Amino acid sequence: xxxxxxxxxxxxxxxxxxxxxxxxxxxxxxxxxxxxxxxxxxxxxxxxxxxxxxxxxxxxxxxxxxxxxxxxxxxxxxxxxxxxxxxxxxxxxxxxxxxxxxxxxxxxxxxxxxxxxxxxxxxxxxxxxxxxxxxxxxxxxxxxxxxxxxxxxxxxxxxxxxxxxxxxxxxxxxxxxxxxxxxxxxxxxxxxxxxxxxxxxxxxxxxxxxxxxxxxxxxxxxxxxxxxxxxxxxxxxxxxxxxxxxxxxxxxxxxxxxxxxxxxxxxxxxxxxxxxxxxxxxxxxxxxxxxxxxxxxxxxxxxxxxxxxxxxxxxxxxxxxxxxxxxxxxxxxxxxxxxxxxxxxxxxxxxxxxxxxxxxxxxxxxx
Ligand SMILES: Nc1ncnc2c1ncn2[C@@H]1O[C@H](COP(=O)(O)OP(=O)(O)OP(=O)(O)O)[C@@H](O)[C@H]1O
Numbered sequence: 183x184x185x186x187x188x189x190x191x192x193x194x195x196x197x198x199x200x201x202x203x204x205x206x207x208x209x210x211x212x213x214x215x216x217x218x219x220x221x222x223x224x225x226x227x228x229x230x231x232x233x234x235x236x237x238x239x240x241x242x243x244x245x246x247x248x249x250x251x252x253x254x255x256x257x258x259x260x261x262x263x264x265x266x267x268x269x270x271x272x273x274x275x276x277x278x279x280x281x282x283x284x285x286x287x288x289x290x291x292x293x294x295x296x297x298x299x300x301x302x303x304x305x306x307x308x309x310x311x312x313x314x315x316x317x318x319x320x321x322x323x324x325x326x327x328x329x330x331x332x333x334x335x336x337x338x339x340x341x342x343x344x345x346x347x348x349x350x351x352x353x354x355x356x357x358x359x360x361x362x363x364x365x366x367x368x369x370x371x372x373x374x375x376x377x378x379x380x381x382x383x384x385x386x387x388x389x390x391x392x393x394x395x396x397x398x399x400x401x402x403x404x405x406x407x408x409x410x411x412x413x414x415x416x417x418x419x420x421x422x423x424x425x426x427x428x429x430x431x432x433x434x435x436x437x438x439x440x441x442x443x444x445x446x447x448x449x450x451x452x453x454x455x456x457x458x459x460x461x462x463x464x465x466x467x468x469x470x471x472x473x474x475x476x477x478x479x480x481x482x483x484x485x486x487x488x489x490x491x492x493x494x495x496x497x498x499x500x501x502x503x504x505x506x507x508x509x510x511x512x513x514x515x516x517x518x519x520x521x522x523x524x525x526x527x528x529x530x531x532x533x534x535x536x537x538x539x540x541x542x543x544x545x546x547x548x549x
Contacts, residue, residue, distance in 0.1 A: 224250050241420055289371075290371045298360075302345075308331070
């Protein structure tokens with residue numbers, strides 16, 4: 183159970199996700215497949231994203247971030263819930279209406295190489311969606327491809343080359359150009375910089391921010407790295423085992439995390455500085471991440487929570503607004519803020535500052 187989607191303050195929401203569920207059946211048997219269980223990859227999450235806003239989505243591997251992105255874009259058809267985009271519930275669209283909507287919502291993938299067809303030239307990769315959606319014809323397709331390559335900081339002459347001729351960062355730029363080819367309004371960026379070197383990460387994050395400003399884009403930015411998310415996001419949401427456990431305006435999530443899981447994530451942010459490492463005080467979470475096939479009762483986090491009380495085993499805490507749109511799903515949210523070690527908070531802040539400095543450096547170099 184979740185409450186109404188957290189609103190993002192003033193201004194219109196571009197997208198509203200309400201009680202979204204994406205469950206995958208687990209089957210056994212080759213000929214007669216029989217359902218033996220359900221993976222609750224996304225288990226009833228609600229949120230809204232304002233036009234032009236970036237919502238960061240973080241959490242450990244397997245918590246349901248990618249599935250959330252795919253279910254919003256209808257790449258997976260959700261088990262339950264609604265996704266309202268420009269007044270239309272995407273979960274109800276079919277056929278032609280669904281195809282038309284796909285133009286407005288796009289995805290940028292983590293591994294740009296895997297998502298680019300190695301047998302196609304960059305020109306064909308970027309031109310294909312333009313032709314499919316009949317946005318341009320004949321020579322105008324080529325002109326648009328060259329324009330898009332320029333927009334993402336690549337030489338328009340690269341249109342004749344193949345994906346293997348490019349570096350990781352350049353391939354990601356090609357992936358971004360392809361996503362933008364159909365002139366979307368909403369883009370799910372699924373760990374777009376996780377596979378790149380830190381210096382290149384800053385360039386790609388910088389590019390995504392520039393494109394957002396130029397084209398008025400709205401992003402759902404998925405990452406496991408809290409520092410990258412902090413820089414690019416207006417608000418940040420944290421997921422654990424298919425549920426959203428915290429959501430707030432970015433800086434507040436870092437300075438006053440309400441959920442013990444967010445606190446643990448913050449305390450684990452690595453900082454390549456031996457002085458800080460010596461002071462590090464990590465919040466160690468006991469046990470492994472439970473299986474989404476058989477999640478714990480009550481609050482899913484209770485089996486690893488350092489401040490668990492008996493109620494947590496029994497009742498799922500509601501996603502509650504603790505003021506100014508700072509939502510958390512924790513029975514002890516009010517007390518837990520006081521338990522966050524200062525050192526852990528400080529190290530997360532320092533890493534975020536480092537990344538911001540890297541990005542500023544890239545900006546000054548690229549003028
Ligand atoms: N098509 C599928 N069929 C069955 N289970 C799936 C499918 N896609 C994802 N899952 C399961 O759903 C859960 C959430 O996966 P998801 O990829 O959304 O997590 P994630 O947070 O994006 O992780 P990562 O950072 O590793 O990509 C996992 O347990 C995963 O195994």
